[in-house]
Amino acid sequence: MKKNILKLFKKMLRIRMIEERISSNYKLQMMRCPVHLSIGQESIAVAICENLKDQDLLVTAHRSHAHYLGKGGNLKKMIAELHGKENGVAGGLGGSMHLLDLKKNIMAAVPIVGSTIAIGVGLAWANKLQGKKDITVIFFGDGATEEGIFLESLDFASLHNLRILFVCEDNKFSVNTPINQRQNPKRNLCKLSEGIGIKSYKLKDHDLMKVFLKSKKIINYIKNVSRPSLLDIDTYRYLEHCGPNSDDYLNYRNPKEVKKWKKNCQIEKYQNLLFKQKSTKLNDIKKSINKEIDNAFKYAYAGKKPKKIILENLIIKK
Amino acid sequence: MKKNILKLFKKMLRIRMIEERISSNYKLQMMRCPVHLSIGQESIAVAICENLKDQDLLVTAHRSHAHYLGKGGNLKKMIAELHGKENGVAGGLGGSMHLLDLKKNIMAAVPIVGSTIAIGVGLAWANKLQGKKDITVIFFGDGATEEGIFLESLDFASLHNLRILFVCEDNKFSVNTPINQRQNPKRNLCKLSEGIGIKSYKLKDHDLMKVFLKSKKIINYIKNVSRPSLLDIDTYRYLEHCGPNSDDYLNYRNPKEVKKWKKNCQIEKYQNLLFKQKSTKLNDIKKSINKEIDNAFKYAYAGKKPKKIILENLIIKK
Amino acid sequence: MKKIISYGRSIYEALDYCLNKEKKIILMGLGVNDPKGVFNTTTNLFKKYKNKVFDMPVAENGFTGIGLGLAIMKYKVVITHQRVEFSLLSFEQIVNQIAKWFFMSSGKVNVPIVIRLIIGKGWGQGPQHSQSLESIFAHIPGLKVVAPSNAFDAKGMMISAIQDPNPVIFFEHRWLHEIKGVIPKKIFKSNLNKANIIKKGNDITIVSYSYSVIEMIKANKFLEKLKIKAELIDLRSLKPIDIKTILKSVKKTKKILVVDNGMTTCGISAEIISLIVENLGKKIVCKRIGVKNSPIPSSRFVAEGFYPEHDIIFKEVLKILKIKNKLKLKKLFTDVPDKQFRGPF
């Protein structure tokens, strides 16, 4: 078990460190695209992806880095993509908001809120039609559950008994708009989803191992019963909605709430659990991650500008 | 009580007779617009509208005749509208699918499935913003609950504590597509709507008085608590989805099901309850309704063609 | 070997052929399993092709995204809307996602999706069931847009559209479904980017597409009585526009009337005229007509004048040619496609 925890912790730490590097390097003005950092929310991606096989499919939205990395997406190509380079995952054409890594079945990230929910259902349906047993995980935020396409997608998944895990990362905000300006407190996502006929579960804490164990069970259910499920997890982002900085100065979030969530930081929690202070082992882990990140940035810097001729070929003309 | 029942029965009978006349006159090829007849479903409109005041607002969809008439919409102008005449409710520009009667606060009927649900929520919000206590009734079918706008509208009504009665007339079909090809049997509309925070009720029978009493209670709740509610009622249309005829020959509906519902015909049921066979009183009622209908058609025939000059003024140019 | 079948039957045969041929293909949309089978274009296909034909919930945006998901998984997808108006609910998926998927994935993922959009007209369908709207789709890069006017093109272009690796918007006019035409008995395909010269002529070029081609041909009968030799072009493909064929024609005739099947403002006709002017400079007399820039009223008494019907086309041509009108065209109610039609859709 402890080995397992360590493994998950490392993944989580790696994502955090990558995102922090993106954040600190952003001022160099070389990653010139919008970035929605996952810092604070990594545990969910790591815990859930740990229960996935390579063949399982994943789609996500604008806040995609943790999901992409959690599922094993190529780091170098991701950093290159953020730099708009030809060697990026989408040849630099997509930027941070359009990550994909088909080798790892990370099928799409798309920044129009809610849109990938339906697309993900389509992927799962294709699998079902072909008799494949792989599951599809669809990540989205609390805001996305307000889009009509959320209802339409869940309805279809339920109708066709698709193997889908819907994961709502409920960070209580859509951009800087708090949930109480968007949803009645009487709204209950799990109940709503159960009304559609989908088994649904709530976790009020994004604790790494809790999410891991819960999602393991749910994924087993999905596979055995061949029905979709929904997992709604409370979580919190630390930085601004979009961009590399903190935006606490804007005061749109209750400082107590921010503090509460930072106290519940999963990196710190599991670091304390796994390592003594000044652990050399931890330092070694960090060093090796840092080296990997260095290399990824080097790869990105070395990448070429996309060629205009390639672009021409991508324009559908006939 | 019996007087009350008689009153409601008369209204129901009147709607039935109007619709039957539309049906039989349709072959004259003078009502040249799509018509979605409510025959079989009248009890709901009558029972619910009986609990409404004139100031209360109503919106509906393509199958609107019963709602329009139930709320007191002008019959002559409706028939004229179906004939495309200038003296119709919308000057002949809308036809059957765009009825409205602002004097009776029948604000709109619109044939894009689901669209009036949001518009109705907007009406109710306007009332709330002005401190008005009137309620808004929004009629729609089982199909409309599959549109994303249904979720978005209910969410907003719940968020802003609007005085709205959502009425789903669940006739188990969207056009000729049965509900089991569209929704998982595990789907439960009331549960779904409760998940949005809206008190919801199911009636498996469209019995006139049951709907009347239930909706009376619910409307009181809406007024007292200032919260929306949803009422989901099973019902059945007798004729084809769109047009004047029966379409049983198509065999898309189980004949047993059709029979079951026709046996539960509300007109017959309450006619038997209220009148002996060969009742002259009933005959008198029918006579007077027939006369009213004759007059309405005369009014429509006498109506002029819309003037092109009026049309020109309706085109927004500037 | 030839046979005579209706436009709607052509669509049916194309779908039938592709459903049979392709292993991974899905036909989906409201009413595809309905006994009426989307104006008889899909009737009973779901019985013949289990697990390939699916009726849908009333959730246009959702099932369009779902269709995209299928396409990403290498399914060929045909989506059906009984009226173009309903597809507007899925406009986000079409414009932001489907049209751009190939590009956004830097060419890694093709999305072979055909979206059938049926244009309504007549019998008092009114403002929300009788729009055309082709040009708003043609405006979007990444979409091919076609609008065949006859049974032959309908079949060939449907097969080509389904076999195309990229999204194709396929416009069918409701008033074309019943019209018959001659087609080969053998399977054939058609280009998705070629206009068709229906009739050669030297006096004027008339270009149209979809149902308006029928009206153009009707108008031409009267023009012929006046010995006017018009060159008639059926555009067929709205994106890309086969501008070469049009340019060649107008170089000869020096005059063109574009009959837009939709509204003219920022319409297909505006694009054609601009292309002519940009390519040929100041040499050609250009004129366009189309659906009135207004919502369409339900009342048959006034709806008629809103469409570019044959009498209007006829008059416009005479105006361009500066010929005084000697013929009086008599028209009956034009809110039905044919005498058999009894409503409602």
Added chain:
Amino acid sequence: MKKIISYGRSIYEALDYCLNKEKKIILMGLGVNDPKGVFNTTTNLFKKYKNKVFDMPVAENGFTGIGLGLAIMKYKVVITHQRVEFSLLSFEQIVNQIAKWFFMSSGKVNVPIVIRLIIGKGWGQGPQHSQSLESIFAHIPGLKVVAPSNAFDAKGMMISAIQDPNPVIFFEHRWLHEIKGVIPKKIFKSNLNKANIIKKGNDITIVSYSYSVIEMIKANKFLEKLKIKAELIDLRSLKPIDIKTILKSVKKTKKILVVDNGMTTCGISAEIISLIVENLGKKIVCKRIGVKNSPIPSSRFVAEGFYPEHDIIFKEVLKILKIKNKLKLKKLFTDVPDKQFRGPF
């Protein structure tokens, strides 16, 4: 009395003025209550006008229908979308309902709705955050469409739009928000249907709108160095198009370059050229340029050439005038609106 304020501030002041003046008015949209206040155009208005300013759930289609409901109840409604792309989710409500409500109700019900659509550009926003799409709105009868390019017009036209009894689509380009201009201290209104001649000239007419006006003016600086006297027209209103002003100008210059702020295919520029040709026959040299007919890549290295920036405008004018290019324009990265900009939106 004059003052200097930014375009964004102008919008703010117009909203502030109308919120104060109108008893029944609602400003709604994602982020209107956000401390960043939709690029500082709504900041803190919700505190000043309780019960008039509302942030929204992420439910564009729903709240647009809700806005229509308010308008039916005689509220003036201003809806805000931070990117035009998000509004596509509400396209059904806009096209089928809002645009047609006045007509469908045979003139009984006006719907005074302003829909603010912000166009994105630069900083790698990529295919789904940097489209323009004005022409698909302009295609729809019942909608007025405006796109002011400066602080003065922004304020005057916003006030007029809100006071207009009918729906107005109000395009704001993100890159205009920070640009300052001189406006009167007193309240004023502007026409919603008049183009603006920015500069008189005889050699060629250049027409543009929204942010492309800035690029047109930049290009003109270089043209002036070559002693070319262009007449510069800011269209301002895309529907209706003030064709009179354009015709008057081209009658004089005999040449026109239309710089479309969006894509040209079935675009605003296509409409303008068609109107010129239909009205003036074969007398005018017409050319259009615009955003490339393609999805926009995120990478700044290639996104640049996708827009009709000043160097492209400059070259096109020289080509039309058949003048050999003697000036070399040096351009820096053009993925930021100004030097201060540090991303991301």
